């Protein structure tokens with residue numbers, strides 16, 4: 382699905398990431414961990430083609446990303462749902478419309494998708510907030526809404542950047558459960574997180590592999606979390 386081969390990235394100074402190789406197999410569940418500033422968000426951006434590597438190759442859905450036309454980049458991105466760390470919404474639009482935005486952008490008929498959006502809102506427990514404006518939502522509600530928006534296009538891959546960053550333990554477990562359910566439906570999941578307790582709980586529910594960025598390199602973490 383996503384393949385990185387000997388990838389490096391630098392924002393202009395020294396290399397932040399070096400010699401990164403990884404193959405995310407369809408249906409796999411990965412965590413990505415590492416100290417603050419190690420490059421987790423940057424790594425995710427390389428995966429969804431927000432950034433191009435300064436060295437090495439990224440392949441997406443079996444094709445080298447360097448050969449992608451703008452349309453191919455757009456189509457590939459439709460197959461990747463991203464839950465951003467800061468979950469931005471359009472504050473003047475009700476939640477249901479915010480969640481439907483990727484459909485609107487892709488030119489789909491949102492009227493026809495109303496049933497799906499209502500179902501998605503129920504799935505993340507926000508059905509009562511369909512008409513609420515984003516500023517009135519709590520941190521946990523926003524993160525669940527961001528997850529709903531990330532999956533509205535029914536992507537093959539979900540990349541989540543600290544999806545439980547602003548929520549309490551119970552809400553974190555609920556979000557994790559949603560991601561585990563998506564994985565059971567066959568989606569490939571990659572979650573960047575600092576939360577080792579979250580990873581420990583997940584490992585009892587799903588066959589998750591843990592990757593760690595340390596000293597610019599990506600390593601497979603052992604069982605000693």
Ligand SMILES: Nc1ncnc2c1ncn2[C@@H]1O[C@H](COP(=O)(O)OP(=O)(O)OP(=O)(O)O)[C@@H](O)[C@H]1O
Nearest residue numbers: 392397415416417418419420421422423424466575
């Ligand atoms: N656009 C940018 N220009 C220059 N430097 C950047 C840019 N974005 C990030 N960085 C730097 O790259 C490093 C890695 O940032 P990144 O956000 O990828 O780390 P992270 O592991 O996700 O951190 P955190 O866990 O704190 O979210 C940081 O030192 C950051 O300041």
